[in-house]
Amino acid sequence: MQNSSRTGRPRSAAADAAILEATREALVELGWSKLTLQDVATRAGVAKTTLYRRWAGKNELVVDAVAALFDELELPDRGSLAADIEGVVLQFAAILDRPEAKSGLMAVMTESTRDDALRERIRTSIVARQKRLVLAGRARATARGELPPAADAGEAARTVDLIFDMVAGAVLHRTLVSARPADEEWVRGFTRVLLGGLTAPATRPWPSQKPGGSV
Amino acid sequence: MQNSSRTGRPRSAAADAAILEATREALVELGWSKLTLQDVATRAGVAKTTLYRRWAGKNELVVDAVAALFDELELPDRGSLAADIEGVVLQFAAILDRPEAKSGLMAVMTESTRDDALRERIRTSIVARQKRLVLAGRARATARGELPPAADAGEAARTVDLIFDMVAGAVLHRTLVSARPADEEWVRGFTRVLLGGLTAPATRPWPSQKPGGSV
Amino acid sequence: MQNSSRTGRPRSAAADAAILEATREALVELGWSKLTLQDVATRAGVAKTTLYRRWAGKNELVVDAVAALFDELELPDRGSLAADIEGVVLQFAAILDRPEAKSGLMAVMTESTRDDALRERIRTSIVARQKRLVLAGRARATARGELPPAADAGEAARTVDLIFDMVAGAVLHRTLVSARPADEEWVRGFTRVLLGGLTAPATRPWPSQKPGGSV
Amino acid sequence: MQNSSRTGRPRSAAADAAILEATREALVELGWSKLTLQDVATRAGVAKTTLYRRWAGKNELVVDAVAALFDELELPDRGSLAADIEGVVLQFAAILDRPEAKSGLMAVMTESTRDDALRERIRTSIVARQKRLVLAGRARATARGELPPAADAGEAARTVDLIFDMVAGAVLHRTLVSARPADEEWVRGFTRVLLGGLTAPATRPWPSQKPGGSV
DNA sequence: GGCTAAGCGAGACGGTACGTCAAGTCTTGCA
DNA sequence: TGCAAGACTTGACGTACCGTCTCGCTTAGCC
Numbered sequence: 001m002q003n004s005s006r007t008g009r010p011r012s013a014a015a016d017a018a019i020l021e022a023t024r025e026a027l028v029e030l031g032w033s034k035l036t037l038q039d040v041a042t043r044a045g046v047a048k049t050t051l052y053r054r055w056a057g058k059n060e061l062v063v064d065a066v067a068a069l070f071d072e073l074e075l076p077d078r079g080s081l082a083a084d085i086e087g088v089v090l091q092f093a094a095i096l097d098r099p100e101a102k103s104g105l106m107a108v109m110t111e112s113t114r115d116d117a118l119r120e121r122i123r124t125s126i127v128a129r130q131k132r133l134v135l136a137g138r139a140r141a142t143a144r145g146e147l148p149p150a151a152d153a154g155e156a157a158r159t160v161d162l163i164f165d166m167v168a169g170a171v172l173h174r175t176l177v178s179a180r181p182a183d184e185e186w187v188r189g190f191t192r193v194l195l196g197g198l199t200a201p202a203t204r205p206w207p208s209q210k211p212g213g214s215v
Numbered sequence: 216m217q218n219s220s221r222t223g224r225p226r227s228a229a230a231d232a233a234i235l236e237a238t239r240e241a242l243v244e245l246g247w248s249k250l251t252l253q254d255v256a257t258r259a260g261v262a263k264t265t266l267y268r269r270w271a272g273k274n275e276l277v278v279d280a281v282a283a284l285f286d287e288l289e290l291p292d293r294g295s296l297a298a299d300i301e302g303v304v305l306q307f308a309a310i311l312d313r314p315e316a317k318s319g320l321m322a323v324m325t326e327s328t329r330d331d332a333l334r335e336r337i338r339t340s341i342v343a344r345q346k347r348l349v350l351a352g353r354a355r356a357t358a359r360g361e362l363p364p365a366a367d368a369g370e371a372a373r374t375v376d377l378i379f380d381m382v383a384g385a386v387l388h389r390t391l392v393s394a395r396p397a398d399e400e401w402v403r404g405f406t407r408v409l410l411g412g413l414t415a416p417a418t419r420p421w422p423s424q425k426p427g428g429s430v
Numbered sequence: 431m432q433n434s435s436r437t438g439r440p441r442s443a444a445a446d447a448a449i450l451e452a453t454r455e456a457l458v459e460l461g462w463s464k465l466t467l468q469d470v471a472t473r474a475g476v477a478k479t480t481l482y483r484r485w486a487g488k489n490e491l492v493v494d495a496v497a498a499l500f501d502e503l504e505l506p507d508r509g510s511l512a513a514d515i516e517g518v519v520l521q522f523a524a525i526l527d528r529p530e531a532k533s534g535l536m537a538v539m540t541e542s543t544r545d546d547a548l549r550e551r552i553r554t555s556i557v558a559r560q561k562r563l564v565l566a567g568r569a570r571a572t573a574r575g576e577l578p579p580a581a582d583a584g585e586a587a588r589t590v591d592l593i594f595d596m597v598a599g600a601v602l603h604r605t606l607v608s609a610r611p612a613d614e615e616w617v618r619g620f621t622r623v624l625l626g627g628l629t630a631p632a633t634r635p636w637p638s639q640k641p642g643g644s645v
Numbered sequence: 646m647q648n649s650s651r652t653g654r655p656r657s658a659a660a661d662a663a664i665l666e667a668t669r670e671a672l673v674e675l676g677w678s679k680l681t682l683q684d685v686a687t688r689a690g691v692a693k694t695t696l697y698r699r700w701a702g703k704n705e706l707v708v709d710a711v712a713a714l715f716d717e718l719e720l721p722d723r724g725s726l727a728a729d730i731e732g733v734v735l736q737f738a739a740i741l742d743r744p745e746a747k748s749g750l751m752a753v754m755t756e757s758t759r760d761d762a763l764r765e766r767i768r769t770s771i772v773a774r775q776k777r778l779v780l781a782g783r784a785r786a787t788a789r790g791e792l793p794p795a796a797d798a799g800e801a802a803r804t805v806d807l808i809f810d811m812v813a814g815a816v817l818h819r820t821l822v823s824a825r826p827a828d829e830e831w832v833r834g835f836t837r838v839l840l841g842g843l844t845a846p847a848t849r850p851w852p853s854q855k856p857g858g859s860v
Numbered sequence: 861g862g863c864t865a866a867g868c869g870a871g872a873c874g875g876t877a878c879g880t881c882a883a884g885t886c887t888t889g890c891a
Numbered sequence: 892t893g894c895a896a897g898a899c900t901t902g903a904c905g906t907a908c909c910g911t912c913t914c915g916c917t918t919a920g921c922c
Contacts, residue, residue: 466881466882466883467882467884468882468883478883478884479885479886482883482885487883487884488883
C-alpha cells in the first residue's frame with residue numbers, strides 16, 4: 001500500500017476527501033442507481049480519470065464513502081447494559097436513517113451478494129470495525145456483573161456474532177423494510193427482548209452440554 | 216383490476232408465468248446488476264415490449280418475481296413455540312439463501328429507499344403477506360399457554376411488528392451481511408434469545424402498567 | 431381486384447376514400463417520415479388491419495393518395511403554345527407546392543430507387559397519366575402551325591419524353607431543391623428557353639438527317 | 646468552426662472518412678430506408694455513439710456523405726458551349742446513376758421538405774458549390790462570343806438559377822423518375838433544346854422591356 | 861534549477877443497456 | 892366474413908453511463 005513510487009507528482013490528498021464527500025452528497029440527492037461517477041467527479045471538481053485511478057468502480061467508492069459514517073458510533077457508559085444497548089442502537093438507527101447510508105449501504109450489500117471481494121471489503125471496512133462496540137459493551141456488563149463471563153472463546157465469538165446479527169438486522173429491517181422509525185419506544189421494546197433473552201437463566205445461549213435438546 | 220376492456224386480443228396468460236420464471240432464472244445466473252430486460256424477454260420467449268407493457272421496469276418485475284418465493288413459507292405445528300419458530304426461521308433462511316432471493320430482494324429494497332411506491336409494493340407483496348406466520352404462531356402459542364394473551368390490540372400489533380423485525384432482520388443480516396449460514400445451530404441460539412426475551416417475566420415487553428405512559 | 435368473394439361482409443367503400451384523405455392530411459401535418467399507419471387509421475376511423483388488407487404498406491398507400499392530386503391538371507386552350515405551356519407548368523408548380531405532394535411524391539420516388547415494382551406503380555399511376563398533357567399540347571401546337579409535324583413516331587416519343595423530363599424536372603428542382611417559388615416570372619423565363627429551344631431552326635432537336643447515324 | 650477547445654482527446658480524423666465511406670457503401674447495398682446508423686458504425690469500425698457525437702442524425706450524415714460525390718464534377722474546355730454543357734451534364738448524370746447518389750440525395754431532399762435547416766444544409770453543401778460550373782461555363786462562352794454579356798447582375802443571377810434548375814432538374818427527372826439512362830443521345834437532345842432556347846434571338850430570356858406580354 | 865515521472869482536467873472512444881416507437885402480424889369478440 | 896381493438900414479434904431509434912484512452916498541462920522531488 002505504501003509502495004507507491006517516490007517519483008512523479010503525488011496524488012492530491014484533498015481530492016480524496018472531496019470525492020467521498022461528493023459521493024455522499026450524490027447518494028442523498030440521487031440514490032444509488034441514479035448516481036453516476038461523472039456526476040460525483042463534477043461535484044468534487046475532479047476529472048473522472050482521477051476517480052478511476054483511486055477506486056475500481058462505483059461499488060468500491062461507495063463502500064468507502066459510507067464506511068466513514070459508522071465511525072462516529074460510540075458507546076458511552078450509561079450505567080447499565082440495557083441503557084448502553086439502547087444508546088448504541090439509537091445511534092445506529094440514526095445513522096441508518098440518513099439517505100446516503102440507506103441507499104449506499106443497501107446497494108453495496110446487494111452487489112456483494114455476487115461479489116466476494118466486495119463482501120469482504122464491506123465486512124472489513126464496516127462490519128468488523130463496529131463489533132468493537134459489542135465487545136466493549138459485553139466487557140463492561142461483565143465487569144458490572146450483569147452478564148456471566150464467557151465460558152470459552154468459541155462461545156464468546158458466537159454470542160458476539162449473534163448479537164450483532166440481531167441488533168444490526170433488527171434495526172436494518174425496521175428502518176429499511178418496515179420503513180418505520182426505530183424510535184425510543186421501539187428501541188426500548190427491542191432491548192428488553194434482547195436483554196431478556198440473553199439473561200434468561202434457563203435459556204442461556206449455547207450451554208456447553210446439549211443433553212436432550214429439550215429446548 | 217378487473218376493468219380490462221373487453222375488446223382486442225387478450226394478454227397471454229402463459230407469458231406472465233414464463234417471464235417471472237425467466238426473471239428468477241436470470242437473477243440466479245447474473246444477479247441484479249447484470250440482469251437485462253432483453254435477456255429476460257429472450258429467456259421467456261417473449262419480446263421486450265411485452266415486458267414493458269406489463270411492468271414499469273426492472274424493479275417492479277423483480278418484486279413480483281421474488282414475491283412468489285415467499286409464498287411457500289408455512290408454519291406446521293411442531294408442538295412448541297420454540298420448535299415452531301425454529302422451523303419457520305430455517306425455512307426463511309433457506310429461501311434467503313437462494314441467489315435469486317438474495318440478489319432480487321436486496322436490490323428492490325435498495326431501490327425502495329428512494330421510491331415510496333416501490334416500498335409500498337414490496338410491503339404489500341412480500342412483507343405483509345408473511346406476517347400471517349407470526350400471527351398464527353402467536354395464536355397457537357397462546358392457546359398452548361406458552362404466551363400470555365395480548366393485553367390490547369395496540370400492544371399486540373407492536374409486538375408482532377417487533378418480532379417480525381427481529382426475525383427477518385436477524386436472518387437477513389446473518390445471511391447477507393455476515394455471509395454465514397443461518398444453520399440449525401445458529402437458529403437454535405437465536406430462538407433461545409428471542410424466546411427468552413419474550414417470556415422473561417421481569418422484562419416482558421411493554422408491560423401494560425406504565426404509570427406515566429410518557430414513552 | 432374485383433374478384434372478392436360473394437360471401438361475408440363486403441368491404442366498406444367509404445373506408446377507401448377516408449383512408450386516402452386521411453393519408454394526405456397526415457402528410458401535410460407530419461411529412462413522410464413521421465407519418466404512421468396507425469395514425470392514418472385513427473384519422474380515418476378505421477382499424478390498422480383494414481389498412482393492411484388493402485395496401486401492402488406505407489409506400490403503396492402514399493402513391494395512391496398522391497396520385498389523385500395530379501389528376502386535376504388540365505390543358506385549356508390559351509391560344510398559343512407558349513401560353514399553354516406556361517399554364518400547365520404553373521398548375522404543376524401549384525400542386526407541387528402543396529406539402530402533401532412534396533413529401534409524399536418525393537418519398538415514394540426515393541423508395542422507388544430500390545424497388546422496381548414501386549417505380550412501375552409510380553410511373554403508371556402518376557407519370558404516364560400526365561404525358562397526355564404533353565401529347566395534347568403538341569397536337570394543338572402542330573395544328574396551329576407552331577410546331578412542325580413529327581418526322582416519325584420514334585422521334586415524337588423521344589421528344590415527348592425529353593419535354594416531360596425538362597418540364598417536370600425543372601419545376602421539381604425549382605420547388606424542392608432551390609426552394610424558391612415557381613412563380614409567373616420564373617415560368618415565363620423557363621417557357622421562353624424551352625420553347626426557343628424547341629423551335630430554334632438551327633438547333634431543332636433530332637433532325638431526321640444525320641448521315642452517320644452515329645448517335 | 647475553429648473554436649474547438651484545446652483540451653480533451655481530439656476527435657479521430659480517420660473516423661470521419663471511414664464513416665462517410667461506410668455510409669456510401671451502406672447506401673449502395675441497403676438504400677436509404679434500410680440504412681441504420683448501427684450498421685454504418687459497424688462498417689466503419691466505430692461505435693454508434695461516435696456517429697451521434699458528430700452528426701445529428703441520418704439526414705445530416707447522408708448529406709455529408711453524398712456531398713463529396715459531387716465535388717468531382719469538372720468543366721474542362723471542350724471548345725464550344727454545346728460541348729461543355731454536354732460534358733458536364735454527362736458527368737452529372739453519371740454521378741446520379743450511382744445508387745448511393747440516387748438513394749441518398751433523393752432521401753435527404755425528401756426530408757428537407759419538412760426541415761428548413763436540412764434544406765439549407767443541402768443547398769450550401771451540394772447545390773451552391775456546383776453553381777461554380779454554370780458560372781465558369783457562362784464566362785467561357787461569353788469570352789468565346791457564344792453568349793452575349795449579361796445585361797445586369799440581377800438578370801445574370803436569374804439566368805444562372807434558371808439554367809441550374811433546368812439542367813439539374815432534367816437530369817434528376819430523367820434518371821430518378823423516368824428511370825431511363827441520361828445517355829449521350831439524350832444529353833445531346835437536351836443540350837440542343839437548352840442551348841437553342843438560350844440563344845434564340847427572339848426569345849432571349851427576360852428582355853428588359855416587357856411591352857405587351859406578347860410572348 | 862532543470863529533468864522527469866506521475867498526476868491531472870478534458871473529453872473522445874468502443875461498448876452495452878436503456879426505454880420508446882413503428883411496422884406488420886395475429887387473435888379476440890361484435891356486427 | 893369484415894371489422895375495431897389491441898396484444899404480439901421484430902428491430903431501430905437516440906440517450907446515458909460505463910470504463911478506457913489520449914491529449915496537453917501541472918507539479919513535486921531528485922539530481
